[in-house]
Amino acid sequence: MKIDDLIRRPSAWLAASNGTETEIVISSRIRVARNVRDAAFPGWAGDDETIRLFRRLRDALGTVSKLRDGVFWDISALEDLDRHLLRERHLISSELAIKKSGSGVAVSSDETVAVMVNEEDHLRLQIMRPGLDLLAMWKVADRLDSEIEALIPFAFSPRLGFLTACPTNVGTGLRASVMLHLPALRLLNEMEPVSKGLDKIGLAVRGLFGEGTEASGNMFQISNQSTLGESEKAIIQRLLQVVAELIEHEQNARHRLMEGAADRLRDHIGRALGVLNYAHLLPSAEALDSLSGLRLGAETGLLRGVESAMVNDVVMMTQPAHLQKLSAKLLDAVERDRYRARLIRQKLGVVSMV
Amino acid sequence: MKIDDLIRRPSAWLAASNGTETEIVISSRIRVARNVRDAAFPGWAGDDETIRLFRRLRDALGTVSKLRDGVFWDISALEDLDRHLLRERHLISSELAIKKSGSGVAVSSDETVAVMVNEEDHLRLQIMRPGLDLLAMWKVADRLDSEIEALIPFAFSPRLGFLTACPTNVGTGLRASVMLHLPALRLLNEMEPVSKGLDKIGLAVRGLFGEGTEASGNMFQISNQSTLGESEKAIIQRLLQVVAELIEHEQNARHRLMEGAADRLRDHIGRALGVLNYAHLLPSAEALDSLSGLRLGAETGLLRGVESAMVNDVVMMTQPAHLQKLSAKLLDAVERDRYRARLIRQKLGVVSMV
Numbered sequence: 106m107k108i109d110d111l112i113r114r115p116s117a118w119l120a121a122s123n124g125t126e127t128e129i130v131i132s133s134r135i136r137v138a139r140n141v142r143d144a145a146f147p148g149w150a151g152d153d154e155t156i157r158l159f160r161r162l163r164d165a166l167g168t169v170s171k172l173r174d175g176v177f178w179d180i181s182a183l184e185d186l187d188r189h190l191l192r193e194r195h196l197i198s199s200e201l202a203i204k205k206s207g208s209g210v211a212v213s214s215d216e217t218v219a220v221m222v223n224e225e226d227h228l229r230l231q232i233m234r235p236g237l238d239l240l241a242m243w244k245v246a247d248r249l250d251s252e253i254e255a256l257i258p259f260a261f262s263p264r265l266g267f268l269t270a271c272p273t274n275v276g277t278g279l280r281a282s283v284m285l286h287l288p289a290l291r292l293l294n295e296m297e298p299v300s301k302g303l304d305k306i307g308l309a310v311r312g313l314f315g316e317g318t319e320a321s322g323n324m325f326q327i328s329n330q331s332t333l334g335e336s337e338k339a340i341i342q343r344l345l346q347v348v349a350e351l352i353e354h355e356q357n358a359r360h361r362l363m364e365g366a367a368d369r370l371r372d373h374i375g376r377a378l379g380v381l382n383y384a385h386l387l388p389s390a391e392a393l394d395s396l397s398g399l400r401l402g403a404e405t406g407l408l409r410g411v412e413s414a415m416v417n418d419v420v421m422m423t424q425p426a427h428l429q430k431l432s433a434k435l436l437d438a439v440e441r442d443r444y445r446a447r448l449i450r451q452k453l454g455v456v457s458m459v
Numbered sequence: 460m461k462i463d464d465l466i467r468r469p470s471a472w473l474a475a476s477n478g479t480e481t482e483i484v485i486s487s488r489i490r491v492a493r494n495v496r497d498a499a500f501p502g503w504a505g506d507d508e509t510i511r512l513f514r515r516l517r518d519a520l521g522t523v524s525k526l527r528d529g530v531f532w533d534i535s536a537l538e539d540l541d542r543h544l545l546r547e548r549h550l551i552s553s554e555l556a557i558k559k560s561g562s563g564v565a566v567s568s569d570e571t572v573a574v575m576v577n578e579e580d581h582l583r584l585q586i587m588r589p590g591l592d593l594l595a596m597w598k599v600a601d602r603l604d605s606e607i608e609a610l611i612p613f614a615f616s617p618r619l620g621f622l623t624a625c626p627t628n629v630g631t632g633l634r635a636s637v638m639l640h641l642p643a644l645r646l647l648n649e650m651e652p653v654s655k656g657l658d659k660i661g662l663a664v665r666g667l668f669g670e671g672t673e674a675s676g677n678m679f680q681i682s683n684q685s686t687l688g689e690s691e692k693a694i695i696q697r698l699l700q701v702v703a704e705l706i707e708h709e710q711n712a713r714h715r716l717m718e719g720a721a722d723r724l725r726d727h728i729g730r731a732l733g734v735l736n737y738a739h740l741l742p743s744a745e746a747l748d749s750l751s752g753l754r755l756g757a758e759t760g761l762l763r764g765v766e767s768a769m770v771n772d773v774v775m776m777t778q779p780a781h782l783q784k785l786s787a788k789l790l791d792a793v794e795r796d797r798y799r800a801r802l803i804r805q806k807l808g809v810v811s812m813v
Contacts, residue, residue: 368797372739379733383812385726443722458737 106176106214108187112430115418116194117215117234128404128413129352130237131284131324134195135246135341138269138278139228142258146270147208147223155207155223162222162257166211169252171245172220175213181206186435189426195233200224218249225270226278228253237348239281239341247337266333276333281341283348284313288323288401289358292373296325299354307331308347313393322393322420327351363405371458374402381453386439387446389425396420399456410455419452460530460568462541466784469772470548471569471588482758482767483706484591485638485678488549489600489695492623492632493582496612500624501562501577509561509577516576519610520565525603526574529567535560540789543780549587554578572603579624580632582607591702593635593695601691620687630687635695637702638667642677642755643712646727650679653708661685662701667747676747676774681705717759725812728756735807740793741800743779750774753810764809773806 140146144158163179166172180188180201188202197210201224208223221229230249232242260268266276274280290296300310311326327348329340362370377398380391387395400416402408421427423445429436432444494500498512517533520526534542534555542556551564555578562577575583584603586596614622620630628634644650654664665680681702683694716724731752734745741749754770756762775781777799783790786798 368739368793372800375737375739376734379737380730383729383733383736385722385729439722446726 106212108178108183108190109430111190111194111216112422112427115414115421117217129285129287129355130235130348131286131417132233132235133237133239133242133284134280134282135230135232135239135242136280136282137228137230137246137250138226138267138274138280139230139250139253140260140268140270141227142260144227144260147225147227148270152207158227159207159209159223162227163209163211165253165256166220166222168256169249171213171218171249171252172211175211175218177211178209180204180208180210186426186429190430193424193426194421196231197221198224198229218245220249220253226274237283237345239283239345240338243281243337243341273330274332277335277337277340279332279337279340280328281344282326282328283344284324284326285348285351285355286323286397286400287325287351287355288397289362290355291323292362292369293358295354295358299351300325303327303347306347308344321390322397324393324397359401359405370401370405371407374398374405374407375458378402378408378453378456378458381449382456383450384446386442387449388442389423389445392423392445392449393420399453402456402458407459408456409459410457411453415452419449423448460566462532462537462544463784465544465548465570466776466781469768469775471571483640483709484589484702485640485771486587486589487591487593487596487638488634488636489584489586489593489596490634490636491582491584491600491604492580492621492628492634493584493604493607494614494622494624495581496614498581498614501579501581502624506561512581513561513563513577516581516611517563517565519607520574520576522610523603523606525567525572525599525606526565529565529572531565532563534558534562534564540780540783544784547778547780548775550585551575552578552583572599574603574607580628591637591699593637593699594692597635597691597695627684628686631689631691631694633686633691633694634682635698636680636682637698638678638680639702639705639709640677640751640754641679641705641709642751643716644709645677646716646723647712649708649712653705657681657701660701662698675744676751678747678751713755713759724755724759725761728752728759728761729812732756732762732807732810732812735803736810737804738800740796741803742796743777743799746777746799746803747774753807756810756812761813762810763813764811765807769806773803777802 141158144150145154147155163177167177191197191210192199192202194216196212196216196219198221201208201210201221210222211220217233219231230246232246234242262268267278269275269278287296290299303310307330309328309330313321313324327344329344377395380395381399396416396419399408399411400413403411403413403416422431425441428441428444436444495512498504499508501509517531521531545551545564546553546556548570550566550570550573552575555562555564555575564576565574571587573585584600586600588596616622621632623629623632641650644653657664661684663682663684667675667678681698683698731749734749735753750770750773753762753765754767757765757767757770776785779795782795782798790798
């Protein structure tokens with residue numbers, strides 16, 4: 106698998122899925138932080154130690170069942186554009202993308218499993234899938250974790266659990282998160298109180314690319330903040346319960362818009378379609394917001410000729426690095442805005458209002 | 460002629476006209492202020508005197524050649540909506556529209572001649588036409604002026620000229636103005652220096668509805684500020700010369716956009732079309748700005764299925780009072796925005812980008 110092959114297909118974790126639940130749920134993610142016993146955390150290790158550990162982990166990952174048919178990318182061997190591409194596909198973090206040497210990522214052939222080496226921790230295991238099947242995903246993560254641990258002993262404290270570079274990850278090392286598309290709550294200005302409420306019960310609300318990012322395109326990532334004092338299953342079940350409530354809340358907001366503010370809803374969706382159909386210079390943030398309107402239009406039945414999965418695909422493909430890969434050359438910001446607008450006009454020419 | 464009949468046809472002064480000059484020139488206007496000799500100005504006259512003069516002027520206007528086949532509206536007899544309608548058609552001023560009694564307007568059957576009675580002055584003669592034929596229009600105004608003066612002597616000082624309620628109109632009492640559509644200069648941020656330059660040479664730049672109004676829809680009204688010390692022809696010729704330069708300046712800006720910033724131009728025009736085609740709640744100012752983009756698209760050949768005259772008509776018909784007349788009922792702001800959006804979608808469904 107070459108990086109250039111990635112852009113020829115949608116990510117499996119963004120694939121179409123059925124049911125109203127998964128209209129609002131874009132994808133779910135399990136992330137587990139692990140470190141090698143008796144080795145300095147990446148931020149503290151010297152260059153030689155980092156490289157030695159990097160090779161050891163890379164070789165080990167090459168043998169585990171989920172990754173055997175996949176690929177391992179040494180970050181230092183990648184050009185900037187390729188690093189951005191992996192980031193845009195959520196296969197690596199922003200932090201890993203800027204590493205100099207001794208860092209990398211193992212990715213399964215379907216992109217649903219990725220293990221970063223020498224990011225903030227020695228290992229960051231990640232499972233990503235469409236829908237909301239976090240418990241099944243935890244089983245996959247748990248098995249992967251066990252397979253790796255059989256090859257490489259992890260830093261573990263009987264009192265604290267798994268040890269991590271940052272104390273916020275100590276214990277289970279688990280971050281379970283769900284990416285939700287909540288345009289109706291946003292349109293009705295109800296996201297701010299929701300975010301505050303979630304914060305109070307120990308859940309974080311973040312944007313499309315996690316910590317410190319904006320909720321572009323009305324996509325919100327909900328995740329557990331605490332990793333200590335609860336089992337993995339308990340953490341996941343609590344998250345699932347809250348997500349179920351959020352989904353209901355969003356569905357309720359959509360109904361309220363359709364019943365009581367149909368014009369406002371049609372105006373919102375129509376204007377989004379207008380921008381996507383007619384703009385010739387389309388910045389990334391505006392594209393995401395307009396694609397959010399398009400998705401809402403597809404899901405409320407106000408638009409024909411478009412489905413959520415198609416919107417997912419366009420969201421992915423019109424990111425800066427993806428655009429440059431598609432056009433096979435480096436593009437400056439204005440050139441990207443122009444190319445993004447053109448691609449979107451071509452893709453969405455068939456969409457119309459009901 | 461009933462007020463309700465007005466909305467069934469475009470104003471003659473907004474009719475289609477040919478030539479690139481009149482793509483940029485929307486319309487021209489001659490306004491002449493006159494007062495009756497030995498009578499107090501409207502602001503100073505008592506109620507009885509106002510009513511007496513009103514009747515005398517109304518009867519006199521009914522006999523002059525340009526107005527004989529027209530209509531006279533007593534403003535106090537009109538409902539608010541009708542007053543707004545006359546205002547939107549530029550037949551009366553905002554000041555006249557709120558008068559209580561003793562004020563009115565005589566309008567020729569083709570709406571190109573209107574004479575307001577007891578506005579700021581006893582008489583305000585107005586000629587409006589498409590294009591830029593101010594000298595011919597001045598002849599019409601001059602003849603109308605003479606016909607009225609033969610019936611009613613005007614306040615005139617051999618030293619100052621015609622006397623008016625406000626000293627800024629003393630002398631000729633003439634305000635010649637041209638409504639220009641200058642979207643390219645606005646897009647290139649060149650209107651502010653232009654406005655400043657015009658101010659320095661004694662010309663005023665105003666918005667769609669004259670003094671104190673915004674330049675909505677990139678329409679700018681250029682007029683003489685001084686009415687004293689120059690003949691009417693000299694005032695008009697100086698205005699015409701500057702307008703010719705402005706037209707060239709705008710044409711030049713359009714060429715620069717088409718040659719050097721084609722994407723920006725297409726983006727501007729495309730987004731305007733997107734809003735007009737897809738919005739379901741469309742406020743007045745946004746509609747004007749978008750219709751400006753549409754007009755520019757028609758005139759640069761980037762849009763097909765639309766002509767400037769059609770845009771003029773839509774601009775006129777989607778004003779608040781016109782909308783309410785069309786729908787035959789009073790509409791609140793949201794209802795107007797909804798109806799405006801619907802009318803525009805219907806009218807412009809055939810427009811597309813080249």
